[in-house]
Amino acid sequence: xxxxxxxxxxxxxxxxxxxxxxxxxxxxxxxxxxxxxxxxxxxxxxxxxxxxxxxxxxxxxxxxxxxxxxxxxxxxxxxxxxxxxxxxxxxxxxxxxxxxxxxxxxxxxxxxxxxxxxxxxxxxxxxxxxxxxxxxxxxxxxxxxxxxxxxxxxxxxxxxxxxxxxxxxxxxxxxxxxxxxxxxxxxxxxxxxxxxxxxxxxxxxxxxxxxxxxxxxxxxxxxxxxxxxxxxxxxxxxxxxxxxxxxxxxxxxxxxxxxxxxxxxxxxxxxxxxxxxxxxxxxxxxxxxxxxxxxxxxxxxxxx
Numbered sequence: 001x002x003x004x005x006x007x008x009x010x011x012x013x014x015x016x017x018x019x020x021x022x023x024x025x026x027x028x029x030x031x032x033x034x035x036x037x038x039x040x041x042x043x044x045x046x047x048x049x050x051x052x053x054x055x056x057x058x059x060x061x062x063x064x065x066x067x068x069x070x071x072x073x074x075x076x077x078x079x080x081x082x083x084x085x086x087x088x089x090x091x092x093x094x095x096x097x098x099x100x101x102x103x104x105x106x107x108x109x110x111x112x113x114x115x116x117x118x119x120x121x122x123x124x125x126x127x128x129x130x131x132x133x134x135x136x137x138x139x140x141x142x143x144x145x146x147x148x149x150x151x152x153x154x155x156x157x158x159x160x161x162x163x164x165x166x167x168x169x170x171x172x173x174x175x176x177x178x179x180x181x182x183x184x185x186x187x188x189x190x191x192x193x194x195x196x197x198x199x200x201x202x203x204x205x206x207x208x209x210x211x212x213x214x215x216x217x218x219x220x221x222x223x224x225x226x227x228x229x230x231x232x233x234x235x236x237x238x239x240x241x242x243x244x245x246x247x248x249x250x251x252x253x254x255x256x257x258x259x260x261x262x263x264x265x266x267x268x269x270x271x272x273x274x275x276x277x278x279x280x281x282x283x284x285x286x287x288x289x290x291x292x293x294x295x296x297x298x299x300x301x302x303x304x
Contacts, residue, residue, distance in 0.1 A: 124172060162190050213249060220241065240277065
């Protein structure tokens, strides 16, 4: 009898220790965080067409960008359908970290220098955020000299040459083929030709991949202006909402973007306030963006 009781006591202790060990293992597994899988390549580059995307440059990497816009396609054969005239912007973007990008560019429209920062606040993931969110701020500085003719803008101090843009870039990659982005925007003009100094706008754009390396992109910015606010570009020409469609082609370290837009300007200050063509009446500029990435990091960096 005593042996039976001792046997059952020993069996109970063993079972209790086994159950406790199993419970401890279960609690440990529950305490361990589930690994996140971040969404990659919501867009192929830092530009959708005219505007920025949620993408930032990888840390210790440098992007060199060349943007070109020709004249209007409906300008006729005498102007070689717009190819006889062109605007250009050269830009550099450096990844300070994987989240933070600093950029500088110079375009020949009003000899404008633009400086900007992008910070990736959220990134879409399987076990976290449903959206990617990047904050953007830029200063576009007009450096053209003041001329004496009537069509020129007079600048009395450097403050009148500063034009600020603030954006929240909000995107979601719905599938491997389709991504969509919203761009709430505020543009402040230091010296508008005519109209308000502060221009609120919302952009919408997206891309649809038709093959592994080719996608179709579209972009539209709607400005919220009152009927009395007739915004005009330099020279008193009426400006329109910016519209653009295009194609992205990836070839290794290069991304070629070919597109049609009603804006000859390539930065926010220009395409939001100086798009002088009506896209739906044929006032369309052919253009392209080319970007090339250079790495200054010898180590392979992990996703953050």
